[in-house]
Amino acid sequence: MSPEIISILNFLLDTPLAALVSENEVLFPWIESLHVLGIALVFGSIVVVDLRLLGLIMRDQAIHAFLRQYLIITWLAFALSAITGAVLFVSNAMSYASNTNFQIKLILLICAGLNMVIFQKVFAKKIPRWLFEEQVPRMAKIMACISICIWLGVVIFGRLIGFTLMPTIAN
């Protein structure tokens, strides 16, 4: 790790927020519970959306309306996960940053974000015209498959952090 990154991590560890979360026996589990809830809802809603795009579930439902309803849950849950995840990171920044599983999870999250941005950029204007999966372009279906794989990875490596983080609070 470069000295610049180490100094940033030390700065984060010295913040009152880091002290508050790491020294409070109750706060960390509560924030982690909210994080798990957020991740579960993000994962669940994204998989439902991707499976619909692939035409594997709810084929009689118009895609556009279907996506719109689930993406509200996705974004709310993502905001919850991101905020709680950031707080958890600050509380033990050095350990998280040097944890391989955390690094992989972060890379996967960046990939998921890029996948979503590209999807929006390319297909945003066309989505309202999609009623059934025959109208979904092959590229959109490929991106839905990639999305499912990435989010599976996020859950897997996210859980592995609990078993490899040093010093760990709990698993």
Added chain:
Amino acid sequence: MRPEFLLNFCAVIEDTALSQLIQRTDWLIPAVQTVHIMAIAALLISALTIHLRVIQVSFTNQSLGWTIAIFFRVLQWSVVVLLVTGLVMIIGEPARALANSAFQIKIVLLSIAMSATFYLVTQIKNTLIYAEGTKAATGAFRWVSTVAIISWISVVFSGRWIAYT
């Protein structure tokens, strides 16, 4: 609650060959916990879809009968996966689960959430609401759905607290 007989029971489970095997296999618990979380995700999104539709907060353009027909099946399978993976974790570390107050609370909340959801689905299937599809559910059903949502979310919280108590 950690009564003597429960601790003895945990000790008996811990001495079984299956428990020893689970304890010796390093990758098994992380793998099972990962599947457990994925099943929680499937369960939560199914439960939310059903109950938010009943409360009329979201998914209102989907028929109630159709929503239940699809998502209740997913919910049932998620519960099966959760029970199987949960059982593996209990056999692997019985005292950590059975003698843990967070786990005991989780079981109570799980019973409430499952009872509320199963009651609601059965009642709706037996009424005109299911047949007519888009018709709004009654006030009583909305209350049951609200209790179910709160219970399912509380199940997730108590599950995570097992690691800390």
